[in-house]
Amino acid sequence: MSRSLSRRRRVGGFVVAVAAPALLVPVLVPLRDQLNLASDVALFLVAVVGSALVGGVLPALVAAVLGATLLNFWFTRPFHTFAIDDANNAVALVAFVVVAMMVGWVVDLAARRAEAAAAAAEIEAADRMRAALLAAVGHDLRTPLAAAKASVSGLLSDDVALSRGDHVALLATTDDALDRLAALVDNLLDMSRLQAGAIPVRLRPVALGDVVARALDDLGVAPRGVLIDVPDDLPAVLTDPGLLERVLVNLLSNAQRFSPPDRPPVVRVTTGDGPATARVVIEVVDHGPGIDGADRERVFQPFQRLGDTDNTTGIGLGLAVARGLADAVGGELVPTATPGGGLTMRLSLPAGEEG
Incomplete structure (x- = not known):
């Protein structure tokens, strides 16, 4: 699932997965007499959640394994070894890894669903924009085209004798319609370039x-x-x-x-x-x-x-x-x-x- 995230986010997730547990050690070691293993586990679990939010499941897995290793070495007796003299602590560490992986997976899934919902909202907004554009273009571009077409057809018709004044009026109508059409097209092109970030600016x-x-x-x-x-x-x-x-x-x-x-x-x-x-x-x-x-x-x-x-x-x-x-x-x-x-x-x- 992490492959769908950007490379930058995956790298950031791994950084959090390594740095957060490593930073917790010097903070918590002086407090070993005040905090029990459950408190230490809860704080390391926060690091797992953070890495999952940033980089997905794989960084969360790294944070879980690294957290369990550091908890074993620094916070379970005997300290500074990987031996565990209390079976309850061993169960707690295994439970930490399992829960951390599950939490990381759930957090990652929730984040992806939120991203999918945001993407769907953007697509829906784009669809509404296209629908509004088509509705507007359907009338507002056809109107000057129809006016210009009618005027030109009148000028080309042999069925009606037109005075010079009639010719001038029809030509003026055509000119006005084409001006309106040109303005509409210019605005459509400008808006499309603005939305695409393709406007060259020379100050x-x-x-x-x-x-x-x-x-x-x-x-x-x-x-x-x-x-x-x-x-x-x-x-x-x-x-x-x-x-x-x-x-x-x-x-x-x-x-x-x-x-x-x-x-x-x-x-x-x-x-x-x-x-x-x-x-x-x-x-x-x-x-x-x-x-x-x-x-x-x-x-x-x-x-x-x-x-x-x-x-x-x-x-x-x-x-x-x-x-x-x-x-x-x-x-x-x-x-x-x-x-x-x-x-x-x-x-x-x-x-x-x-x-």
């Missing part, structure tokens, strides 16, 4: 204004669709510009989704000092319905769309991806309440060299 000092501008271009933001408050004397930030752009795209997309038409989102940048270094703080502010304090961390879980009743807006990965990528570049993303109502996403990044 360097970057002008934040350039990254914000590229994020707005990616979103195709209309004039005054987002209000920008970025100081001219802002220091550079130490980040991966591509990953930070993805973070801002997802934060801004979420803010636009919930902002009322007459109150566009705001990107506000300030500076401050962190525990170890200067920080640059990016706040993406919306004046939408906001999120209760108890639910703010839930928005970073995949497939969560709190307060979002429009099932065509995404599969609930945007903020989860934003939090994961922010962590990857050494940032800290925290949701707070917007004064007057709404949600503010506060992204703190380490400052780089002066820009």
Whole structure:
């Protein structure tokens, strides 16, 4: 059974099996007049249990045999020999070996069952994640595909005469559908890479204004669709510009989704000092319905769309991806309440060299 454990755990178990009984000897020898053999046996049994928990049955067997040998040599009369002048002590030592082996086996079995239960729980969680992904993808990826397909089919149809305005409208619908599809696929790919730990990160000092501008271009933001408050004397930030752009795209997309038409989102940048270094703080502010304090961390879980009743807006990965990528570049993303109502996403990044 021990073969299923890692080599490191098996080695650790054997270390405990040898070291623990050996350390008990100098501790218990001075107490031989105060403690009887039963007390000594109980303490050596603890060493057996410890070795079983760490390394399984084989280390427990080693601890049992070594413990019985040390008990015989140091704690049964005559001392410092392997002879035993009292038959009761001989029976006690044999019983110790048997009980120690049984206890070690039971402890090892319990530990393995706990590991199996944990593994089963992980598999169940992964299955739930896959089911949620399939359910979300089944609708949210098909919707923009269907819209794009319908628009293209309309453009190719010879049955209906289309005006130039109709052509423009259908092309705009196709463009919007493909943009939504691309965003969904990007988030799916980012989430899969985050879960696999396969995100390459290349940190360097970057002008934040350039990254914000590229994020707005990616979103195709209309004039005054987002209000920008970025100081001219802002220091550079130490980040991966591509990953930070993805973070801002997802934060801004979420803010636009919930902002009322007459109150566009705001990107506000300030500076401050962190525990170890200067920080640059990016706040993406919306004046939408906001999120209760108890639910703010839930928005970073995949497939969560709190307060979002429009099932065509995404599969609930945007903020989860934003939090994961922010962590990857050494940032800290925290949701707070917007004064007057709404949600503010506060992204703190380490400052780089002066820009």
